[in-house]
Amino acid sequence: MRHVLSLATALAVIAGAAAAQDDYPSGPVTLLVPYSPGGSTDRTARALATVLEEKWGQPLVVENRPGAGSMIGTAALAQAEPDGQTLLLNTATFATAPAIQTDLPFDPREDITPITMVATSPYVVVGGAEVEAENFADFLAEAREDPMFFATAGVGSSSHFTAELLAQQAELPGDVVHFSGGGDANTQLMGGHADIYISTTASVMPYVNNGQVKALGVLGAERFELLPDVQSSGENDVEGIDINGWVGMFAPGGMDAELVETINADVNEAIRSDSFMQLLEENFVLPGDTTADEFSQIVYDEMDTWAGLAESRGISAQ
Amino acid sequence: MDMLANLALGLETAVSPVNLLYCFLGVFLGTFVGVIPGVGPLAAISMLFPVTFHLDPTSALIMLAGIWYGTTYGGSTAAILLNIPGATSAAVTCLDGYPMSRQGRAGVALLMTTVASFLGGSFGIIILTMFSPIIAKYALAFGPAEYFSLMVLGLVAASTISNASAIKGLSMVVLGMLVATTGMDSQSGVPRFTFGNLDLLDGLGISAMAMGLFGIGEIIASVRNVDTGSVDAKNVTFRSMIPTRDDWGRSWMPMFRSAWVGSFFGALPGTGPSIASVMAYAVEKRISRTPERFGEGAIEGVVAPETANNAADQTAFIPTLTLGIPGSATMALMLGALMVHGINPGPNLIVQQPSLFWGLIMSFWIGNLLLVILNLPLIGLWIRLLLIPYNWMYPAIIIFVCIGAYSVRYVAFDVVVVMAFGALGYILRVFALPAAPLLLGFVLGPLVEQNFRRAMVLARGDFTEILARPVSGVVLGLVALMLVWSAVSAWRRRSADLAPEEMNSRTG
Numbered sequence: 001m002r003h004v005l006s007l008a009t010a011l012a013v014i015a016g017a018a019a020a021q022d023d024y025p026s027g028p029v030t031l032l033v034p035y036s037p038g039g040s041t042d043r044t045a046r047a048l049a050t051v052l053e054e055k056w057g058q059p060l061v062v063e064n065r066p067g068a069g070s071m072i073g074t075a076a077l078a079q080a081e082p083d084g085q086t087l088l089l090n091t092a093t094f095a096t097a098p099a100i101q102t103d104l105p106f107d108p109r110e111d112i113t114p115i116t117m118v119a120t121s122p123y124v125v126v127g128g129a130e131v132e133a134e135n136f137a138d139f140l141a142e143a144r145e146d147p148m149f150f151a152t153a154g155v156g157s158s159s160h161f162t163a164e165l166l167a168q169q170a171e172l173p174g175d176v177v178h179f180s181g182g183g184d185a186n187t188q189l190m191g192g193h194a195d196i197y198i199s200t201t202a203s204v205m206p207y208v209n210n211g212q213v214k215a216l217g218v219l220g221a222e223r224f225e226l227l228p229d230v231q232s233s234g235e236n237d238v239e240g241i242d243i244n245g246w247v248g249m250f251a252p253g254g255m256d257a258e259l260v261e262t263i264n265a266d267v268n269e270a271i272r273s274d275s276f277m278q279l280l281e282e283n284f285v286l287p288g289d290t291t292a293d294e295f296s297q298i299v300y301d302e303m304d305t306w307a308g309l310a311e312s313r314g315i316s317a318q
Numbered sequence: 319m320d321m322l323a324n325l326a327l328g329l330e331t332a333v334s335p336v337n338l339l340y341c342f343l344g345v346f347l348g349t350f351v352g353v354i355p356g357v358g359p360l361a362a363i364s365m366l367f368p369v370t371f372h373l374d375p376t377s378a379l380i381m382l383a384g385i386w387y388g389t390t391y392g393g394s395t396a397a398i399l400l401n402i403p404g405a406t407s408a409a410v411t412c413l414d415g416y417p418m419s420r421q422g423r424a425g426v427a428l429l430m431t432t433v434a435s436f437l438g439g440s441f442g443i444i445i446l447t448m449f450s451p452i453i454a455k456y457a458l459a460f461g462p463a464e465y466f467s468l469m470v471l472g473l474v475a476a477s478t479i480s481n482a483s484a485i486k487g488l489s490m491v492v493l494g495m496l497v498a499t500t501g502m503d504s505q506s507g508v509p510r511f512t513f514g515n516l517d518l519l520d521g522l523g524i525s526a527m528a529m530g531l532f533g534i535g536e537i538i539a540s541v542r543n544v545d546t547g548s549v550d551a552k553n554v555t556f557r558s559m560i561p562t563r564d565d566w567g568r569s570w571m572p573m574f575r576s577a578w579v580g581s582f583f584g585a586l587p588g589t590g591p592s593i594a595s596v597m598a599y600a601v602e603k604r605i606s607r608t609p610e611r612f613g614e615g616a617i618e619g620v621v622a623p624e625t626a627n628n629a630a631d632q633t634a635f636i637p638t639l640t641l642g643i644p645g646s647a648t649m650a651l652m653l654g655a656l657m658v659h660g661i662n663p664g665p666n667l668i669v670q671q672p673s674l675f676w677g678l679i680m681s682f683w684i685g686n687l688l689l690v691i692l693n694l695p696l697i698g699l700w701i702r703l704l705l706i707p708y709n710w711m712y713p714a715i716i717i718f719v720c721i722g723a724y725s726v727r728y729v730a731f732d733v734v735v736v737m738a739f740g741a742l743g744y745i746l747r748v749f750a751l752p753a754a755p756l757l758l759g760f761v762l763g764p765l766v767e768q769n770f771r772r773a774m775v776l777a778r779g780d781f782t783e784i785l786a787r788p789v790s791g792v793v794l795g796l797v798a799l800m801l802v803w804s805a806v807s808a809w810r811r812r813s814a815d816l817a818p819e820e821m822n823s824r825t826g
Contacts, residue, residue, distance in 0.1 A: 036654065063728065067520030068502055075516050100507045105516055149776060155507040177462075177775045178505050180768070193461030193776065 024084055024262055028059040032088040034073025036066045040202040040283070044119065044247050045089045047279045051270040069097040069156045071104060074250075078106035082113070082252040084259050089118065091200075091247050092158040095302035099310040100156035108303065111253040114296040116264045117288030118271055119280055120246040121201040122218040123162050124230070126208060128189030131196070136217030136231035140170060140238070143196075147173040151185040151194035153203075154178055158245060159185065161306050162198040162219060164313045170238045189213050200245030201226070201284035219243060226284045243302065246288060248295060264292045325447075328676025332684055337380050337677065340373070344381040345685045348388015349692050352405050353396055353700045354715060359389040359405060362722075363651050375659040376674045380681040382652055387439060387631040387682070390591055391689045394431045394624055395700050398424055402537075407591035407627040409754045410599045414612060414619030421615050425558030426565060430617060431624045432693045434573055438625035439686040441577035442584065442632025447679055450640050450668070460789070462772035467790035467797070469766040472593060473759065474797050475600050487755045490746075494759025495766070497522065504764070505771045517731035526723040526735040527760060531753050533719045534736060535743015537712050559694075565617050572602050572618040576625035584630025585637060590649075591627035596758065598626030632682060639667055639675060 029052075033045045042064060049060040065073030070093045080086035098108045106112070125136065131148070133139035142148075150163040155178045163176050177194050179185045182203040188194045190212045197204065198219070207213045218224045219241045221234030233241050249267050251260065268289045270276060280287055290298070309315070331337060351362040362385050370378035393405030398415035411431070418427040460468075473491055500511045501521030512518040561569075576598035583594035602622040603612045612619045638649045661671060668675045693700070723736045746753050773790075777783035785791050 042654075065728065068516065069507075072516060072520060101502075101509075101519075103509075103514065105514070155503075155505060175775050175778070177772050179772070180504070187458070188461065191458040191461060 024259065025056050025058045026083075027085060028061055029056065029084075030080075030086045031060055031062050032073045032077055032086065033062055033064050034066060034070035034088065034090055036064060040200075041089060041091055041247060044202075044279070047276055048089070048118065048267075048270055051273045051276055052266065055266060055270060069093055069101065069154060071097050071101055074108070074112065075104070075106055077250060077252055078111040080252045082255045084251060084255070084263055086252065087115070087263070088112075088250040089247060090250060092245050092302065093156075094248070094250070095299055096158050096161045096306045097156050098303060099161070099306040100315060107253075109300065113251045113253055113255040113260060113292070114299050115249040115251050115260060115292055116267050116271075117290045117295045117298065118247045118249055118267065119202075119285045120244050120288050121226075121283075121285045122220050122224045122244050123158075123198050124201055124204050124208075124215050124224075124227070125166070125196060125198050125217045125219065125233075126186075126189065126204050126213040127216045128195050128197070128213055129192035131214070131216070133216060134214065136233060136236050139196075139216045140172070140236060143170075143172045143174060147175070148195035149193075150174055150176045151188050151197045152176055152178050153182040153185050153197075153199065154180065159197060159199045160315075161309060162243070163196070164315060165241060165243070165309055166198065166219065166233070166238070168309065168313060169240045170233070186213060205284045224284075226286075243305065246298070248288065248299070260292050321447075324672060324676045325680065327673055328678075328680035331376060331673045331677025332380070332680035336374075337377055337681060338684065340377045340381040341384050341681045341685050342688055344384020345388035345391075345688050345692065348385040348390075349392035349689065349700065350703075351385070352389035352392020352394075352408075353703055354718065359386050359648055362389065363648055370655045375656055375661055376677050378655050378659075379652060379674070379678055380685075382655055383635070383678060383682065384685050386648060386652075387628065387685065388689060388692075390627050390631050391432070391435050391693055392700065394435070394620075395428065395693075395697075398427045398431065398620070399701065407595050407630075408623075409592065409757075410595045410623040411620055413599070414614070414616050417613065417615035418617070418620065422558075423615065426561045426617070427620050428697055429559035429694070430561055430565065430569060430621050432690060434569070434576075434621040434624040435628040435693075436686055436690050437573050438577050438580055438628035439632055439682070439689075441625075442581055442629035443679060443682045443686070445581045445585075445629070446632050446636055446682075450636055462769040462776060463784045463787050463790040464793070466766060466769035466773050466784070467793035469762045469769065471793050471797050471800075472597070473762050473766065474800050475597060486751055490752055490755040491759035494756040494761075495763030497527075497756075498760045498763040499767075504768050515731075517729055521764075522735055522760075523723070523732050526732040527739050528757055529719045529723050530736040530739025531743040531746075531757060534716065534740025535747065535753065537715060538740060538744040539747045541709075541712060561617075568617050569621045572598075572622045573625045575601065576622040577629045580626030580629030581633045583626070584633035590634055591630040593758065593761070594630035595623030595627040596754065598622040635678075639678075 031045055031049055033042050035041045042062070045062050049062050053060045065076050067073070070090055074088060074090060074094060074097075077086060077088040094108070094112075098104060125139070127133060127139060128151075131139065131142065133142045150167070152160040152163060154160065159182070160176060160178065166172065167174060174196075177188075179188055179194075182197075182199055185194070185197045185199075186204065186207045189197050190207075196216075197213070201224075204213065204215070208215045215227065215230050217231045217233055217236070218227065219233050221232060221242065223230065223232045223235070249263075251263065271287045271289050277287065288295075332341070347362060348359065351359065363382050370382065373381070389405045390407050393403060393408035394411045394415065397403045397408040397411040398419050401412050401416035401419075403409040403412055415427050415431070418424065498521065500518055502509050502512075502519050509519055579598045579601055580591070580594040583597055584590060599612075599619060599622050602618050603609050606612065606616075606618065608616075634649055635652075638653060661667070661674070719736060720733050723732045724730065743753055746756070773784050774781070785794060
């Protein structure tokens with residue numbers, strides 16, 4: 001009798017779980033954006049939300065929770081119910097921030113479930129008014145001759161870690177200077193106060209296209225297909241940089257595997273929609289479209305890379 | 319000429335019925351939140367921000383901008399009549415506006431405020447139109463070293479503005495700077511005074527703090543003392559508004575000077591109308607031949623900050639629209655309203671979106687004219703708003719303040735911050751300690767620290783290199799001169815105080 005009861009309970013639980021996927025989402029979905037309204041992640045989120053809203057037939061509320069290198073919004077996700085009604089769109093800062101903020105009130109591996117990579121692009125190295133080099137080879141020579149200042153969008157941001165990584169792998173002297181966000185960093189380059197800024201295409205290409213800063217190179221072995229004239233770090237014998245910028249969708253930890261699958265498929269379909277693809281193209285960004293496992297692997301590998309770099313370069317908050 | 323064609327295009331955009339409607343809506347809402355103490359433009363704009371996703375970007379920006387400069391017009395009404403700044407940029411207006419009101423000259427103060435606001439606003443628009451490209455280029459040359467020295471200048475100047483002793487002002491500036499160190503250190507990532515609380519990692523919100531200090535703090539202080547019955551609506555008739563020839567004579571030079579001061583501080587990122595008004599007041603008090611009249615109902619003390627904050631409201635759009643650097647949180651929201659529509663602010667905005675840029679500028683003229691109409695003939699309406707018995711009004715204001723504080727980041731913790739600073743604001747009043755320098759220290763403190771540390775990295779640890787840069791060197795030299803000057807004049811005052819006839823000149 002007891003066995004029958006527990007079997008019935010188990011069946012009910014499974015049935016309940018299955019039902020949950022069939023009618024997902026069961027109500028309005030909150031999409032957390034851990035950055036200010038108007039930034040490039042916010043714009044991506046709003047474009048994606050429009051497509052998903054139509055697909056799901058439920059309102060998608062984009063909620064901006066900026067602060068602490070995206071960790072405030074991410075912590076809000078970690079505290080949400082793992083029912084898929086609360087999702088988060090974050091960038092590679094999700095992997096860099098924990099390397100420097102070691103006392104976060106959540107475990108980024110346990111309390112967060114990566115869903116899929118929404119978009120990806122290489123990191124572009126841009127030079128400011130005081131830099132004479134026009135390409136990556138000349139930049140390396142100039143930076144070794146005359147140590148440069150690397151502007152970042154803030155301590156612990158991906159621009160901070162990529163600058164440290166490039167300086168380590170290319171054995172460049174120089175100092176990092178932390179500014180308040182990517183707009184500020186680009187402006188400091190324009191004024192010639194700092195020399196180099198490294199960030200994703202979405203955040204630097206508007207300034208490059210306006211002729212305010214120049215694209216010197218992309219980080220990685222190969223050139224980027226959308227910027228064929230820009231040299232890569234690999235072709236200039238700077239090895240060991242195999243890292244790309246990305247925007248990804250996350251859910252709370254402890255999610256049901258089937259629900260993860262459902263959301264992954266729906267979001268990947270939304271990424272391939274015409275309107276979203278057009279936005280990506282305008283920003284020199286490629287679609288992500290991965291499985292949840294592939295994306296988790298990328299995220300966890302990067303977390304290891306950045307934690308190791310934080311140690312070898314002595315970047316630490318403590 | 320190109321400029322004429324641009325202005326014609328702008329006018330055409332601005333007078334389209336839809337844009338006229340949003341312009342009116344913006345300035346009306348702005349005046350409303352300006353008159354109500356405790357609710358500032360940041361709260362109002364952040365509450366309305368989501369609406370703009372569904373509007374044409376030009377209309378959206380015209381409305382948000384209307385709220386922004388409309389608040390500054392309205393903010394002075396409560397400052398003059400109740401000694402409560404309706405918006406932080408009107409805080410200095412209390413110093414002389416309220417004494418004028420006590421002397422039965424509220425009407426004159428309100429009229430001169432409107433005149434000063436319109437002149438300041440107009441001057442700001444002209445600067446914005448003519449000098450946008452030039453100022454943008456000039457601002458680009460400002461690096462961390464230059465910002466650091468300018469912020470220090472601002473703080474040193476601020477410590478002399480408050481009516482209380484310079485020591486009290488300076489202590490409040492320092493307290494503000496210390497409070498501002500809460501949160502993650504922007505240069506090393508070390509959490510400071512957060513006690514493991516994630517909400518504190520990003521520091522205390524400026525809006526929550528300002529609302530607490532100036533909104534709740536004043537309300538607690540006012541609940542028993544200020545009864546709105548003391549505002550005599552009959553007192554503010556058109557007749558009572560007519561300034562004397564002496565008022566005009568005293569006002570026109572301060573207005574002219576303050577328009578420049580305001581335009582300068584408005585265009586400088588990190589500063590804005592509040593600091594502009596404080597600086598203009600300080601300048602007028604410094605160069606006045608009768609500085610002792612300040613704080614006792616001097617008309618210069620009303621027109622100077624009101625000209626400056628309105629000029630700054632307009633020129634604040636220069637770095638925002640031409641460089642994409644928002645000078646304040648409110649300006650960051652305006653940028654956001656553009657960017658959700660896929661428009662990238664930068665030097666190319668004027669070229670790529672001429673109807674938006676020039677339409678916005680021309681809407682400023684229309685908005686400023688509408689505000690004169692709203693503030694002169696309709697002044698009775700706004701005064702009636704202040705006539706609502708205070709015991710009905712203050713719960714409503716507190717609710718608005720809490721919603722406003724919450725809506726900035728959607729964090730309930732910010733409501734706690736509002737209440738804590740409300741209590742602090744009240745305590746400061748009890749001990750007659752000025753709150754405005756505290757806010758200034760809070761705003762400028764982190765900028766001083768960050769820019770100093772950036773400048774030191776860029777100078778590779780050599781402070782003399784900061785002194786050797788032309789702009790920062792000259793500004794820091796000015797700071798040194800100001801400190802010497804204050805010390806000397808304090809010493810002189812002390813010797814003068816020894817003279818018996820000066821002994822009883824102390825004022826509350």
